[in-house]
Amino acid sequence: MALASESLATLRGIVGAENVLTQPEDVIPYGFDGTAALKQPAECVVFPRNPGEVAEVLKFAGQNRLPVVTRGSGTGLSGGSVPVKNGIVMCLVKLDRVIQLDEKNLTILVEAGVVTQKIADLAAAAGLLYPPDPGSMKISTIGGNVAENSGGLRGLKYGVTRDYVMGLEVVLPDGKIVWLGSQCVKDVAGYSMKDVFIGSEGTLGVITKVLLKLVPQPAAKKTLLATFARMDAAAETVSAIIAARIIPCTLEFLDKITIRCVEDYAHIGLPLDAEALLLMETDGHPAVVEDEARRMEQIARQHGADAVVVAQSAEESARLATARRSAFSALARVAPTTILEDATVPRSELARMIRFIQEVGERHRLRIGTFGHMGDGNLHPTFLTDERNHEEMERVEKAMQEIFDFAIQLGGTITGEHGVGLAKKRFLPGAIGGASLDLMRQLKRTLDPGTILNPGKIFDL
Amino acid sequence: MSAKPPQLAHLDYSVLQQCMHCGMCLPTCPTYDTTKLERNSPRGRISLMRALADGDLELTEEFGKEMYYCLGCLACMTACPAGVNYAEMFEAARSDIETAGVLDKPKRNFVRWITVKFIFTHPRLLRLLGRGLYVYQATGLQGLVRRLRLTALLPRSLRELEPLTPTVRRHFSDALIQEVETPPQRQHRVGLLTGCVQDLIYSEVNRDTADVLLAHHCTVFTPRLQSCCGSLHAHNGELELAREMARRNIVAMEKSAGSLDQLDAIITNAGGCGSHLKGYAHLLHDDPAFAARAKAWSEKLKDIHEWLAQIGLQRPACPAQPERVTYHESCHLCHGQKVVRPPRDVLRAVPGLELVELPESNWCCGSAGIYNITQPEMAGKLLDRKLANLQRTGAAVVASGNPGCSVQLEAGLRQAGRNIRVVHPVSLLAEAFRRAETGAKKPTPTS
Numbered sequence: 001m002a003l004a005s006e007s008l009a010t011l012r013g014i015v016g017a018e019n020v021l022t023q024p025e026d027v028i029p030y031g032f033d034g035t036a037a038l039k040q041p042a043e044c045v046v047f048p049r050n051p052g053e054v055a056e057v058l059k060f061a062g063q064n065r066l067p068v069v070t071r072g073s074g075t076g077l078s079g080g081s082v083p084v085k086n087g088i089v090m091c092l093v094k095l096d097r098v099i100q101l102d103e104k105n106l107t108i109l110v111e112a113g114v115v116t117q118k119i120a121d122l123a124a125a126a127g128l129l130y131p132p133d134p135g136s137m138k139i140s141t142i143g144g145n146v147a148e149n150s151g152g153l154r155g156l157k158y159g160v161t162r163d164y165v166m167g168l169e170v171v172l173p174d175g176k177i178v179w180l181g182s183q184c185v186k187d188v189a190g191y192s193m194k195d196v197f198i199g200s201e202g203t204l205g206v207i208t209k210v211l212l213k214l215v216p217q218p219a220a221k222k223t224l225l226a227t228f229a230r231m232d233a234a235a236e237t238v239s240a241i242i243a244a245r246i247i248p249c250t251l252e253f254l255d256k257i258t259i260r261c262v263e264d265y266a267h268i269g270l271p272l273d274a275e276a277l278l279l280m281e282t283d284g285h286p287a288v289v290e291d292e293a294r295r296m297e298q299i300a301r302q303h304g305a306d307a308v309v310v311a312q313s314a315e316e317s318a319r320l321a322t323a324r325r326s327a328f329s330a331l332a333r334v335a336p337t338t339i340l341e342d343a344t345v346p347r348s349e350l351a352r353m354i355r356f357i358q359e360v361g362e363r364h365r366l367r368i369g370t371f372g373h374m375g376d377g378n379l380h381p382t383f384l385t386d387e388r389n390h391e392e393m394e395r396v397e398k399a400m401q402e403i404f405d406f407a408i409q410l411g412g413t414i415t416g417e418h419g420v421g422l423a424k425k426r427f428l429p430g431a432i433g434g435a436s437l438d439l440m441r442q443l444k445r446t447l448d449p450g451t452i453l454n455p456g457k458i459f460d461l
Numbered sequence: 462m463s464a465k466p467p468q469l470a471h472l473d474y475s476v477l478q479q480c481m482h483c484g485m486c487l488p489t490c491p492t493y494d495t496t497k498l499e500r501n502s503p504r505g506r507i508s509l510m511r512a513l514a515d516g517d518l519e520l521t522e523e524f525g526k527e528m529y530y531c532l533g534c535l536a537c538m539t540a541c542p543a544g545v546n547y548a549e550m551f552e553a554a555r556s557d558i559e560t561a562g563v564l565d566k567p568k569r570n571f572v573r574w575i576t577v578k579f580i581f582t583h584p585r586l587l588r589l590l591g592r593g594l595y596v597y598q599a600t601g602l603q604g605l606v607r608r609l610r611l612t613a614l615l616p617r618s619l620r621e622l623e624p625l626t627p628t629v630r631r632h633f634s635d636a637l638i639q640e641v642e643t644p645p646q647r648q649h650r651v652g653l654l655t656g657c658v659q660d661l662i663y664s665e666v667n668r669d670t671a672d673v674l675l676a677h678h679c680t681v682f683t684p685r686l687q688s689c690c691g692s693l694h695a696h697n698g699e700l701e702l703a704r705e706m707a708r709r710n711i712v713a714m715e716k717s718a719g720s721l722d723q724l725d726a727i728i729t730n731a732g733g734c735g736s737h738l739k740g741y742a743h744l745l746h747d748d749p750a751f752a753a754r755a756k757a758w759s760e761k762l763k764d765i766h767e768w769l770a771q772i773g774l775q776r777p778a779c780p781a782q783p784e785r786v787t788y789h790e791s792c793h794l795c796h797g798q799k800v801v802r803p804p805r806d807v808l809r810a811v812p813g814l815e816l817v818e819l820p821e822s823n824w825c826c827g828s829a830g831i832y833n834i835t836q837p838e839m840a841g842k843l844l845d846r847k848l849a850n851l852q853r854t855g856a857a858v859v860a861s862g863n864p865g866c867s868v869q870l871e872a873g874l875r876q877a878g879r880n881i882r883v884v885h886p887v888s889l890l891a892e893a894f895r896r897a898e899t900g901a902k903k904p905t906p907t908s
Contacts, residue, residue, distance in 0.1 A: 025523040026498070028512050029505030034483045074499070075484040093497045115488070139487045329542035336478040338543065387478070 003044050003086070007064060011046055011088070014056045019047040019094070030089050033074040033081045034136065035423055036339045037387045042083040047094045051169060051177055051208040057090060058206065059175035062450050069454050070202040072113060072141030076148060077340055078421030080201045084455055092143055095208060101126060105183050106214045107166060112143025112207050119212065128214040131158035134417070135328065143207045149199030151417030153324075156375030157249040157283075158215075160417065161198070167211035168194045173204075173448040183211065196443070201419050202454040204447045218283035221249070222293035223317035226305040227274040231255075233304035234276035235351035238374050240299045241280070242347070246292050250281035251375030252324045255354060258331060258369040258382075262323055265330035270323060274306065278374065279324040281317075327371040328382070335367070335384035339396065343407040344378045344416030356406050357381045364395040378416035405430070420458045428459055467560060468553035468700070469514045477514055479545045480507045486537035491825050491843055492530055500527055503537035503547055510554050525558040530839070532832050533696055534825040535736075535796035548736075548797065549743075552695050559698030576831075577697050581657060581689045582706065588633060591661035595629040622834060625872045627662040634660045634667040638683045640717060642671060648678035649772060652714045652727040652761075654738065657689040659731050659864045666864075669891035670730045670765055676894045677775055682724070684713040690729075692737030695744070696830050704748065707741045711754050721757045730765045730887055732794030732863035733830065738762050739798065764794060765887055766803035766862065774803075774810055777890070779897035781813030787856035788816065788886070789847070789870065790823040791863030804862050807886040811893045819859070820850045828869035844873045851881060860886040 003022075012020045021027050022044050030042035048054045061068045067087030074081055083089050095113040101122055102108070108119060108130070116130075116137040123130040133152035134140055140150070146168065151160045167181030180194040181187065197205055228234040238251060254262065254277040263270045270277065278300070282292040293310060300308045311317040332338040345353045354370055357379070361368035372379035381403060383396050404414045404427045414424050414431045429437055441461055444451075451461060469477075486503040487493050493502035500509065506527060512518035531551060538547050558564060580587055597603050603626070606612060612623050634655035651674060655667045671681050691706030711721070718724050729735040742759035745751040763771070786808055794800050801823075808816045827833055827843030847870070851859055859881055861867050870883045 021498075023523065024512075024518055025509060025521065025527060026500055028518060029499035029502070029508045031508065032482050034481070036481055073484055073487060074482075117488070136484060139484050329544075332481060332542045333479075333544035336475045338481050386475075388474070 003066070003088075007060075007066070008044065010060055011044065011057065014060065015046050015048050015053050019049070021045040030071070030074070030091070031083060033071070033076040033079060035077055035079040035082065035421070036337050038079040038082050038422055040083045040085065042089045043086065045089040045091055047091050049094050051095075051171055054090070054092075054095075054171045054206050054208055055175040055177055057088065058171055058173055058452070061088060061452050062173060062175070065450060066452065067455050068206075068452050070143075070147070070206050072144035073115070073136075073139045075136035075140045076144060076421065077342075077418040078148075078201075078415065078423040080148060080419050080421035080454070080457055081144070082422060090206070092141065092206075092208070095143075098122065099209070102183070103128075107183055107211055108214060109209065109211045110142055111209055112146075113141050116140050116142055116145055123214050124217065127217050129217045130164065130212060130214055132161045132164060142210050142212070146198055146207050146210055147200060147202050148419040149417070151373070151376075151378060153252060153373060154249050155373055155378065155417075156251055157247045162195070164213045165194060165198055165210060166213050168197055168207055169209035170197050170205040170207055173450060173453050177208070181211065199419070201421060201458055203444060203457055204453065206453070218249075220286040220289040221281060221283040221317070222289045223311040223320050224280040224293060224296055224300070224308060225320040225323065226278045226280065226300040226308045227271050228276045228278070228305055229274060230304065231275045231354055232351050234278055234374070235354075237278060237300050237303040237305065238347065238350070240303055241296055242375075244295060244299060246282065246296060248280050248292070248296065248375060249283045250279060251373070252279040253277070253372055253374035254324065254327055255358070255370040257367065258327050258371045261330040261334055261369060262326055265333065266322055266326045268319070268322055271306065277323060279321060281321075324371070327369075328380075331369045331382045331384060335386060337383075337385045337387040339383040339385065340418075341381045341383070341400065341403070342372075342378060342416045342418045343381060343403055343412065343414060344376075345407050345410045345412030347375070347377045349410040349412065350374060350377055350379070353379060353407060353410060353412070357403055360399045360402050364399045366392070366395055366399055368399070373416075376416070377412065401427070422457060425457070425459060466513050466520050466554070466557035468556045469510055469550070472514070472550065472553055474514065476546055476550060477507065477511045479543050480504055480511075481543050482508065483542065485542055486540045489536040489540040491532060491534065491536070492839065495839065495842060501530060503541075506531060506554075507545070507547070507550065510550055513557075520557060520561045520563060522563045525561075525564040528554045528558055529564070529835060532792075532825050532827075532829040532839075534792035534829060536792065536823065536825065539796045539799075539823070548740075552698075552700065555696065555698035556700045557698075573697070577694055577699055578702065581693050582702060584657065584686050584688050587657055587689075588661070591629050591633065594626075595631060598628055599631065621837060624876060625833065625868065627868045627871070629661050630664045632664055634664045634683070635685050637664055637668040638671050638681070640683055640685060642675060642681045642683075644675040644678050644680065646678045647680050649725045650680045650718070650723060651682070651768070652718055652724050653681050653683045654690070654710070654727065654729045654734065655683060655687055656729070656731050656734055656864065657687070658868075660687070663864050663867065663885070666730060666885045666888055669885065669888040670728065672891045672894060673765070673769070673887050674728065676777075677769060677772055679772075682714070682718040684717040687713055690734040690738050691744075692734055693830060695737060700744075703737075704744055707744055707755065708748075708751055710738075711741070711751065711758055714758075715754070721754060721761065724761055726763045726768050727758065727761045728763055728765050728768055730862065730885065732764065732791030732798065732800075733865050735762065735764045736793035736797030764798055764800050764803075764862070766807050767798070767800045770803040770806060774806055776810045777812065777893040777897040779812055779893050782896070783813045783815065784858055785815045785817055785854070785856045786858040786860055786889070787819040787851065787854040788822060789819055789826065789851075789859050789861045789866060791861060791866050792823070792825050792829070794862050795823045804860070804886045807890050808860055811889050814889065817854045817856055819854055819856075821846070826866050826869050826873075828865040830865060833869055840869075844869060848873050848877055848879070852879070856881065858882045858884060858889075860884055860889060862886055
């Protein structure tokens with residue numbers, strides 16, 4: 001059933017007629033996010049221009065029991081911003097003001113719809129760094145990053161989005177606007193409520209402003225690329241680097257299938273018989289970078305690397321990084337449907353996990369390319385498949401279940417940085433257990449008693 | 462109204478399905494960047510095409526408008542991680558729109574008939590019109606009309622377009638270039654495409670291209686009467702006419718060179734045309750008489766900069782003439798053909814030129830075929846953005862490898878009263894070769 005025309009009239013009254021979309025040609029493109037094979041037609045998309053309008057829309061939705069799905073640029077990878085039936089999609093891309101870059105306190109205050117890349121660029125222009133760099137940062141919004149607690153390539157050394165959020169403005173389901181956190185590095189005044197909303201996937205409140213911490217830009221960076229004939233040699237290299245008290249800013253991994261796809265696509269001269277490839281980067285003080293790069297090269301060689309290339313210039317660094325940067329593109333063009341997963345295990349279990357994924361792929365006759373963040377145990381097993389092939393999709397489902405079960409068995413998690421949304425909902429109970437799930441449900445009921453915010457995502461009530 | 466879109470439904474579904482809607486195209490799309498609405502984005506448009514192919518959406522006027530709001534700049538294809546063939550989908554969609562007639566209006570139909578279906582399918586007529594326009598401009602009549610404000614008598618849409626009118630050259634390509642020209646040292650044999658618009662308003666670029674080819678030891682075959690490459694037709698929903706243009710060009714080149722086998726390469730110097738010309742193999746793959754010839758054609762088709770890079774770009778031995786130049790990338794050269802570095806290398810090969818990078822160099826200038834005529838508002842915004850970026854470079858010269866871009870940039874610079882010269886990279890190289898030949902003498906002015 002479509003939204004009643006009085007409801008639409010009210011929404012138009014709140015945000016202005018030009019900021020309410022209902023025509024099929026306008027709303028069909030809001031029926032999905034970046035997640036493969038998940039679709040639900042949107043009926044109505046609204047674009048609030050300020051937190052006040054967000055509050056009014058939520059109040060109205062609450063009175064009428066209408067579900068509201070908050071969305072930024074729709075690049076999520078777990079279906080978190082896929083519309084809910086008979087609901088409103090609230091798109092925050094028009095909340096895109098940068099309010100203040102504070103160079104004294106090293107913070108930046110922005111509205112939720114600001115694109116992550118813009119924050120990174122503004123920080124860089126001031127000689128600062130905003131470290132979280134999710135793959136979609138060129139277009140993802142910071143509000144979406146906070147709602148999903150996005151990660152990126154620099155997780156090991158610099159942490160994830162949560163580690164940079166100092167404060168949030170949140171509109172609660174009843175329309176109240178609250179400010180959580182402060183510009184103080186130390187602040188223990190009451191519960192750390194902002195942390196409740198970080199990673200809440202749009203189910204508890206609508207984030208409208210974000211105060212972020214910035215750090216000084218490292219003065220130097222050095223890039224190395226190593227290839228290995230054995231997976232274990234790569235895994236041992238990673239362990240040895242960490243054991244040598246080096247925390248690289250990048251420690252990325254490509255498996256055999258991914259290496260072949262990358263070479264087919266980018267022709268950078270990677271050895272096709274290699275089982276594993278590691279891209280390593282260290283950043284910081286030039287002397288330290290020089291020393292760490294030298295030691296990492298040594299460690300890689302000691303642990304059986306076939307070849308180690310150390311970039312001598314910024315251009316060469318960029319060229320080496322191409323191998324990792326084009327991994328997803330290279331895989332995605334191989335098959336019509338690309339399902340990107342993010343099973344994550346403790347670093348010590350990486351080699352076992354990767355071998356298991358390869359074995360599962362062979363057993364189910366599936367193509368799974370794996371790459372990911374070796375430093376923080378966050379892997380991206382990527383299924384190259386075709387959603388029209390139902391029989392194959394069933395095998396994909398089975399394989400996925402096995403991979404998640406094994407990750408949990410190793411003390412890992414079903415999602416490192418993409419979130420649960422719809423895609424991982426059925427795996428959540430197994431991953432966290434009943435008591436934790438009940439606590440989450442209790443929290444949801446308390447903050448959103450009318451269940452209007454993103455219902456049916458993460459878990460059912 | 463026909464609800465089933467013949468072309469879109471005919472496409473292999475995997476072409477539509479290849480889009481995984483990750484959103485990486487959004488920041489590179491000029492229309493999305495302007496409106497922030499998903500329907501104005503590549504993945505949004507693909508979702509509409511997919512809805513149409515799935516039968517979830519009728520082929521409506523709104524759909525038609527959306528597909529014509531797209532510039533077809535193909536920046537999305539550069540950004541796409543999954544290798545989606547947006548160009549093919551976009552042409553199929555526009556073809557379906559024309560077949561269904563959802564945008565039919567008497568005026569639109571008339572204008573399309575005159576231009577797409579009539580003038581640009583008749584090269585002799587096009588040259589005749591060009592000749593008429595040349596006389597109008599050369600006799601000073603155009604200036605007089607402008608001074609007397611007679612343009613005010615034109616209907617508004619034409620009046621706004623009038624300043625865009627490019628200057629027609631006195632001599633067209635066939636008068637400037639002989640059918641076969643031979644260098645002293647013969648290493649390669651190439652066919653030269655002179656284009657339709659290029660032939661009238663930038664015929665000297667064709668002469669310059671031939672000169673540069675000769676300097677690179679290429680024997681040059683230039684068919685006398687060449688048709689439009691058909692990109693205008695393909696981009697405007699007339700795929701059948703596009704096929705006809707392709708056949709004609711293949712036949713004309715075969716006649717000039719004996720056969721395509723005789724040629725090492727077929728050279729184009731217009732980015733927009735080149736992108737389409739390279740696609741003849743696909744366009745004619747169903748045509749038994751032409752499929753094999755079109756395949757050979759596509760394999761040999763090279764943009765001039767690309768070809769020079771392939772055979773070894775030569776640096777003219779002439780005295781340096783210091784000048785700051787910047788490079789504007791034609792969308793279909795960089796996004797359509799992925800030719801990015803070779804034009805810059807051509808500029809770097811000219812002694813004395815200082816190449817400064819243009820911010821957002823691969824962002825559409827708004828010309829986009831006939832987009833500046835059909836969507837003047839959006840085209841104007843893109844032109845303003847381009848002009849602002851040009852200003853930032855401090856360059857005296859902007860090089861562009863596509864006549865559509867050059868017309869757009871010249872008109873914009875003229876209206877803004879900016880003294881920046883627009884030239885083809887190859888013309889700068891040709892000038893340098895001429896300087897090298899004549900020693901330190903001043904170069905002969907082109908056109």
